Amino acid sequence: MTQPKTGTQPRAALNGRRSGRRRPELASFLRSRRERITPEDVGMPPGPRRRTPGLRREEVAQLAGVGVTWYTWLEQGRPINVSTQVLDAVARTLRLDAAEREHLYRLADVPEPPPVTDETHTMTQDMRMILDSVDPLPAALVNARSDVLAWNQAYAALFPALVNAPVAERNSVWFVFTTPSCCNPILNLEEQAPEQVAIFRYRYSRHLSEPGWQEFIQRLCTASPEFARLWATHDVAPPRPCDKIFRYPAVGDVATRTTSLELASAPGTRMVVYIPIDDESRDRIARLRDHPEAGAIRHRH
Numbered sequence: 001m002t003q004p005k006t007g008t009q010p011r012a013a014l015n016g017r018r019s020g021r022r023r024p025e026l027a028s029f030l031r032s033r034r035e036r037i038t039p040e041d042v043g044m045p046p047g048p049r050r051r052t053p054g055l056r057r058e059e060v061a062q063l064a065g066v067g068v069t070w071y072t073w074l075e076q077g078r079p080i081n082v083s084t085q086v087l088d089a090v091a092r093t094l095r096l097d098a099a100e101r102e103h104l105y106r107l108a109d110v111p112e113p114p115p116v117t118d119e120t121h122t123m124t125q126d127m128r129m130i131l132d133s134v135d136p137l138p139a140a141l142v143n144a145r146s147d148v149l150a151w152n153q154a155y156a157a158l159f160p161a162l163v164n165a166p167v168a169e170r171n172s173v174w175f176v177f178t179t180p181s182c183c184n185p186i187l188n189l190e191e192q193a194p195e196q197v198a199i200f201r202y203r204y205s206r207h208l209s210e211p212g213w214q215e216f217i218q219r220l221c222t223a224s225p226e227f228a229r230l231w232a233t234h235d236v237a238p239p240r241p242c243d244k245i246f247r248y249p250a251v252g253d254v255a256t257r258t259t260s261l262e263l264a265s266a267p268g269t270r271m272v273v274y275i276p277i278d279d280e281s282r283d284r285i286a287r288l289r290d291h292p293e294a295g296a297i298r299h300r301h
Helices: 011-035 057-064 068-075 084-093 098-107 120-134 153-158 172-178 189-204 211-223 225-231 279-290
Strands: 139-142 148-151 242-248 252-262 270-276
Touching: 011 068, 011 098, 057 068, 057 084, 068 211, 084 098, 120 139, 120 148, 120 270, 139 153, 153 279, 172 189, 172 211, 172 225, 189 225, 189 242, 211 225, 252 279, 270 279
Parallel strands: none
Antiparallel strands: 139 148, 139 270, 242 252, 252 270
């Protein structure tokens, strides 16, 4: 049996030690990039007073469409597997320039994909302006997993519980299936629920290997037996406009049709606009917008 030459070591051992040295550097780099970005920079509301500068870990995870636990482990420098697709989503969220993006891939021991044009900053400013300009139509910016990233005043009036939820639960699918029936404003939920899950599975098929999706689906199946039942059917449907009817005791029923506009500059991200089907619904949305307390839940669980 041939012995290795003196002073040589197996390549796997060298790579393992190199990765071990890079992980702490990766952790420090990610923290530094996260702390330089404010919620306003990415179109999110500032929220309550923050003890540390920049975005929180859960906010980065939501914006990138990855699991909070997975991103936390990545930032802690743990030896987890990282795909180019997921790492690129993190790079976009942290608004890394070309040199920083290349540095990130090296630290994560991931082959760097072809360079891309960074349009995140422009996209964020433009989308914030568009969201505000379509008001009084309720509109929100969401990612492929339906995490709600930004919204306008009319959307906040229509879904106060959703926009004020913790970051990990600020997701429209989570809202549909975990909100108690007494507080859920969706009147035609029995009709909409199967369609929501079928469209969600269609989007999921493009993210099968991403840990954030797996973690989210497991949590939702645990939190909602109805979602778990519908998920087990494996029904799938392409995205399409959906007719949703909402009931608000203070103003009455609001009938809408949702329209989604995909963003070419941020694949997987879309703007969802709720268009009133009739004049009564349009007037009731305006009343909710002018009196946001009318749509608020008046009891706790």
